[in-house]
Amino acid sequence: xxxxxxxQPEMSVQEAETVTxxxxxxxxxxxxxxxxYKQPPSRQMILVIRQEAYKQQNATENRFSVNFQKAAKSFxxxxxxxxxxxxxxxxxxxxDSGGGADGLTFGKGTHLIIQP
Amino acid sequence: xxxxxxxPRYKVAKRGQDxxxxxxxxxxxxxxxxxxxxxxQGPEFLTYFxxxxxxxxxxxxxxxxxxxxxxxxxxxxxxxxxxQEDSAVYLCASSLGLAGISSYEQYxxxxxxxxxx
Numbered sequence: 001x002x003x004x005x006x007x008q009p010e011m012s013v014q015e016a017e018t019v020t021x022x023x024x025x026x027x028x029x030x031x032x033x034x035x036x037y038k039q040p041p042s043r044q045m046i047l048v049i050r051q052e053a054y055k056q057q058n059a060t061e062n063r064f065s066v067n068f069q070k071a072a073k074s075f076x077x078x079x080x081x082x083x084x085x086x087x088x089x090x091x092x093x094x095x096d097s098g099g100g101a102d103g104l105t106f107g108k109g110t111h112l113i114i115q116p
Numbered sequence: 117x118x119x120x121x122x123x124p125r126y127k128v129a130k131r132g133q134d135x136x137x138x139x140x141x142x143x144x145x146x147x148x149x150x151x152x153x154x155x156x157q158g159p160e161f162l163t164y165f166x167x168x169x170x171x172x173x174x175x176x177x178x179x180x181x182x183x184x185x186x187x188x189x190x191x192x193x194x195x196x197x198x199x200q201e202d203s204a205v206y207l208c209a210s211s212l213g214l215a216g217i218s219s220y221e222q223y224x225x226x227x228x229x230x231x232x233x
Contacts, residue, residue, distance in 0.1 A: 004158075033220055043205065045159075045224035091158050095220055102172040103149050103161030104209075104222060 002027045006107035021077045023092030031098040034075045039089040087114045120225035137193045137228045139208030147213030153205040198232045
């Protein structure tokens with residue numbers, strides 16, 4: 001079974017700063033995908049960014065980028081020029097594309113607070 | 117519709133009552149997932165459908181939990197004889213379910229917050 005660990009329960013930064021959220025995972029699978037989801041107070045989960053495990057290049061989406069270290073099983077999320085609207089819970093998630101578990105495995109989340 | 121919808125958004129049940137939670141996935145999405153999210157925790161997988169077939173129900177916590185998707189579209193999660201520990205947000209998600217990473221992207225509904233008193 002896979003596990004996902006987010007070691008930062010809460011983080012707080014000033015608007016416009018850069019913040020990095022950490023995520024580590026444990027798996028014996030070789031084919032998998034990794035995701036970061038954002039869950040604002042309204043509770044609807046929104047996909048932020050995704051990464052295929054077989055790709056060495058780190059994914060980027062505008063102000064969001066990841067640092068994917070496959071050997072270390074690390075998948076951190078960097079948010080540049082943070083904005084007040086980035087305040088939310090952020091969940092790291094793992095998906096086994098090799099036909100193992102059928103659902104996403106989530107970490108416990110990091111509550112990110114952007115201060116004005 | 118444009119996104120995944122769930123109803124009701126809030127449900128209060130007395131212990132021992134049966135409840136039914138509905139999920140309308142994105143039209144054309146083959147895969148449908150149910151998750152349970154306890155307060156302050158990440159979602160935990162309950163069950164998975166591919167069209168009308170329930171391919172994985174390993175996450176259902178007890179035989180009081182039952183899910184169905186009879187026509188491969190709308191799904192219902194039913195909880196019988198609710199207990200206080202069933203209090204949580206129940207999230208539904210759907211995905212294209214074909215091949216490639218974009219098909220594995222799950223789109224979530226707003227959830228149903230169930231409170232058992």
